[in-house]
Amino acid sequence: MAKFVLAGKADCPYYAKAELLADALRRSLPNFRVHNISVLPDEWKEWLESTCQRNGWKHDESPLVWRELVEQGGKGMLLGGFSDFLDYCQDYYGITSDMSTDVAETIAAENLETRSSLAAEELRRPSLTQPLHVWITGALSSTCQILIPSLLSAEAFPGVAAVALHLLDLEGDEEDMQRLKTEAEDLALGVLHQVTVHTNLDEAFHEATVVLLLDDFAEDKGDETTEDRKRRAMRMCERYREYGRLIDGRASRQVKAIVSGDSFVNLRCSLLVENAPSIPSHQFVATASQLESEARAVVAEKMNVRPSDVTGVIVWGNISGSSVIDLQRAKVFNYRGAVRGPASFSQSVLQILQDRKWVETEFQQQVRRRRAFVVSKAGRAAGISAANGILRVLKAWHGAYGQDEAFSLGLLCTGLFNLPNDVLLSVPVTCVDGKWSVLLDVTVDGKLQEELKLCADELRQEKEI
Incomplete structure (x- = not known):
């Protein structure tokens, strides 16, 4: 070509x-x-x-x-x-x-x-239109490039007439950034107000109303030492503390921030919360939708149905670390078992499987291996599923789903489930009128409580690096 x-x-x-x-x-x-x-x-x-x-x-x-x-x-x-x-x-x-x-x-x-x-x-246009300012960090990632066309559609921001897209990549080559800018402009979508590209923090997050944080310092080398990981974590912490301070000083007071990626997801989000004290903590979330979708795919394969036929999977804990995939609310549609019904008929996944050992061991391991398999084959992060997870959270935040639609999301859970107040964990939530509410009609037994405490301890150790 x-x-x-x-x-x-x-x-x-x-x-x-x-x-x-x-x-x-x-x-x-x-x-x-x-x-x-x-x-x-x-x-x-x-x-x-x-x-x-x-x-x-x-x-x-x-x-x-x-x-x-x-x-x-x-x-x-x-x-x-x-x-x-x-x-x-x-x-x-x-x-x-x-x-x-x-x-x-x-x-x-x-x-x-x-x-x-x-x-x-x-x-003349800026005086006529007040655009929605969307900032994306890690802009040269495959996730960002997959995400851009959908961000400029009505489904992501219903009722928004103009979007100003600001692309930031601190490791980015200037020529690559300009090429990305040109490709975004060449989409010729009516909602696009302007595109700006940045390789430093001079202008970062000015007037931001939505911030998508994709630079996660993931490492795909198998020979990484403990010291290498520690240095990588320290770089990440320093950057996200600075991100938090800049968002606190420059962004809109109603800013919505979504953290996504393959490493330190909860920690990165909590660093933003800590360093942006003037912005309510519930406006910073860490998406577990990608992990949740991967779990649905594993269940679907086990039950010989489509991943879209599986709903209600919950991700608890540290999204990119020690997490628990919970099927207590999981339902399956179109399952070809002894009991059948119309298309709207669903059944409990746990009642059909009746295999507690598989759910608690092999299933959890298969979910973790699934993303690693995709990364090893593609040579890069799983951008499509990550972009889809971010869009799902954005759409919920802007009213696309009802109160019956549940998500797994990382946020501060003050006073809930006996969880520590200072640790950001993934929990089941719904979104109504732009506000996240934690689902309370779930069972948190003693075993799950212990696992969540271990997740909290792991996150505290990550903070101390």
Whole structure:
């Protein structure tokens, strides 16, 4: 697949010729893609110098044409100006341009008028629309890239007219971040107000109304030592303490923050709570939806049904550490057993299985192995299921589900189930009118109490690193 970028002064006739030539290629070649960047004349020099300096190119005229290396990755390949692009198209595709200079100048004048109008509209738009400011950390993760299109849809933020997307990755390469920005803009979704990219904390979390925290310092190397893990945890703690302080000082008082990932999920969320004292703690949550979905998939495989046929699974404890998968409320639909009913008929999973040993041992182990298996095969975190879990929590937070829909969510559980007040644990909850409520009609027996105490002790030890 070929993807070209054409950039030029809005009033440049050669830029107009390059645009028309690219349009001809697009009509002739189904896999040919092009992204146009029209720059106002008084901004062109600064834009060109900045782009060439970032990429190590030398070019001093309009237009600037380069090819994105879609398959290989890495920075783009500079082609040059219009004549270079024309030669390239003639040699590789057998397509040329016969546009006269008069026609090109007319189109260039139209381009300038259009670009000037767009610039004026961009300046005017902020005064007309108050966007929802969504910040995502760890923006170059696969989870973020899967998540972006759904965040710009009505299902994630019903009733929201505009979303300002702010992408932050402190380890991110500037070119990769700009490419992500371009891809998000190329979605051309009406709700998208603007996209900004950041590789430092100078502007982080300004006016944030939603914060999705995806940089979790996960480590996939099997030879990590105790000291390596300790250093990794210390880096994570330092970063999330700073995140908490910045959110406390810069974000909206109604901010909603969701922590997701494969490591230190509860701890990362609790560090935000501790370092953002002016924001209510219930506005910070750690999602266990991914682990909950993986547990449903294991149960479904055991019972020969679809994962969507299994509901009511609960995740207790430390989401990315010592957790307990509880099936006391789990139901199964469409199970082909001795007792059957209509599509709405459900049965208790525990009553059907009647295998306490499998539930308490092998089942718990299979759930933990499932994500490790996906990571080992894909070579990266399980982005699709993580993104789906975040969306499910966001939709609940914005009223998409009723009070009968239960979730597993990490939050502070002050005064509940005899749990420690200072530890953030995953518990079953519902969401009504944008507020989370812990489910109380569950059985927390002595065995589960002991397991939750062990989870709390584990989290306290993580804090002391």
